[in-house]
Amino acid sequence: MTHKNQITSKIPVGILGSTGSVGQKFIELLAEHPWFEITALAASERSAGKSYRDAAHWFMSSPIPEKIADLPVSDCTPNLPCRIVFSGLDASVAGKIETEFAKAGYIVVSNSKNHRFDSDVPLLIPEVNPDHLALIRTQQYGKGAIITNPNCATTGLVLALKPLNDLFGLEALNVVTMQAISGAGYPGVASLDIIDNMIPVIRNEEEKVESEPLKILGRLNENHFEPANFKISAACNRIAVTDGHTECVSVKFRKKPSAQEIIGAWDRFSAEPQYLNLPSAPKQPIHYFSEDDAPQPKLHRMLGNGMTVSVGRLRECPILDYKFVVLSHNTIRGAAGGAILNAELLVSKFPGIG
Ligand code: NAP
Numbered sequence: 462m463t464h465k466n467q468i469t470s471k472i473p474v475g476i477l478g479s480t481g482s483v484g485q486k487f488i489e490l491l492a493e494h495p496w497f498e499i500t501a502l503a504a505s506e507r508s509a510g511k512s513y514r515d516a517a518h519w520f521m522s523s524p525i526p527e528k529i530a531d532l533p534v535s536d537c538t539p540n541l542p543c544r545i546v547f548s549g550l551d552a553s554v555a556g557k558i559e560t561e562f563a564k565a566g567y568i569v570v571s572n573s574k575n576h577r578f579d580s581d582v583p584l585l586i587p588e589v590n591p592d593h594l595a596l597i598r599t600q601q602y603g604k605g606a607i608i609t610n611p612n613c614a615t616t617g618l619v620l621a622l623k624p625l626n627d628l629f630g631l632e633a634l635n636v637v638t639m640q641a642i643s644g645a646g647y648p649g650v651a652s653l654d655i656i657d658n659m660i661p662v663i664r665n666e667e668e669k670v671e672s673e674p675l676k677i678l679g680r681l682n683e684n685h686f687e688p689a690n691f692k693i694s695a696a697c698n699r700i701a702v703t704d705g706h707t708e709c710v711s712v713k714f715r716k717k718p719s720a721q722e723i724i725g726a727w728d729r730f731s732a733e734p735q736y737l738n739l740p741s742a743p744k745q746p747i748h749y750f751s752e753d754d755a756p757q758p759k760l761h762r763m764l765g766n767g768m769t770v771s772v773g774r775l776r777e778c779p780i781l782d783y784k785f786v787v788l789s790h791n792t793i794r795g796a797a798g799g800a801i802l803n804a805e806l807l808v809s810k811f812p813g814i815g
Pocket residue numbers: 477478479480481482483484503504505506507508509537548549550551552554555572573574611612613643644645646647648791792795796
């Protein structure tokens with residue numbers, strides 16, 4: 462395969478952590494993908510040797526795709542029959558396994574936190590910083606490479622901020638998140654902890670939301686990388702919603718725009734994945750709702766097949782300049798769907814890599 466719409470054969474791909482929450486979403490989204498074909502599934506030694514049907518506790522709303530159910534699950538040694546591996550591995554093991562795969566010549570497209578801040582690894586949202594993909598040329602993995610996507614709460618936030626930062630410059634940002642249970646993996650938070658409740662902490666999450674946007678919105682110059690320069694304060698909470706992270710955001714700009722200018726920037730926003738017509742790219746990356754009770758996770762998380770970020774309730778902030786609400790699907794745009802879009806961008810920009 463060389464480029465979009467010029468497919469001669471599909472690229473064989475594997476999934477590391479295929480039995481988990483993100484792994485299952487990968488399978489659901491890749492089962493009928495026009496460019497990629499799942500040829501390998503891997504997970505821990507607990508699952509290795511079983512058929513996928515027996516290894517996974519499948520909890521997606523559609524049945525396990527027939528062609529996947531009887532595939533064998535391997536352990537995570539780098540001898541899988543594919544070129545690209547999508548990783549939904551638990552962070553306790555992802556770092557080492559992903560490095561081994563990259564060294565063995567695989568393209569690793571990861572969801573895990575472990576390599577996000579390696580200086581030669583792109584932390585990528587294709588609509589936001591597609592130019593950072595060039596960093597893989599500096600990696601020392603031979604034919605292999607690692608690219609990563611951000612934490613699920615970072616992704617929706619940064620997409621909504623991108624056109625505003627470009628036009629008006631961000632100076633400071635306060636964000637309070639209300640994050641879905643599926644973000645904690647499976648089986649995740651105990652039902653007795655979360656039903657009728659809100660948990661005011663997600664371990665290590667605030668550090669990610671306060672640091673990742675600065676790398677993603679940073680500038681890649683010829684010789685060095687310059688992180689974005691604004692302050693972020695994050696408070697992260699777990700709530701009893703299945704999918705979809707909602708975030709209340711307040712921002713201060715370097716040049717304060719009017720509310721109409723902000724809404725116009727969101728409405729007009731379109732980027733490289735849309736120009737390239739990548740298969741997973743939503744037509745509209747950001748949708749602004751003018752209704753005063755939107756966005757809501759149950760109603761709006763599947764907008765653009767779960768890849769569109771919903772924004773609403775833009776109003777003046779008495780402390781900073783403006784405040785608004787952002788919603789995005791954590792296991793689609795914030796995890797598997799975002800990683801697949803990363804791989805599509807990679808294949809499109811580096812023809813022949815598959
Ligand atoms: P999960 O449901 O707990 O799944 C973890 C996967 O890792 C399973 O397939 C598991 O296989 C495998 N695994 C565990 N220990 C292993 C080992 N020693 N060797 C090989 N494989 C092992 O977690 P998740 O929610 O899908 O998250 C996966 C990764 O994506 C995490 O790093 C997470 O931080 C990140 N992430 C998650 C989300 C989200 O919304 N859920 C969003 C963005 C990023 P077994 O079934 O065989 O144990």
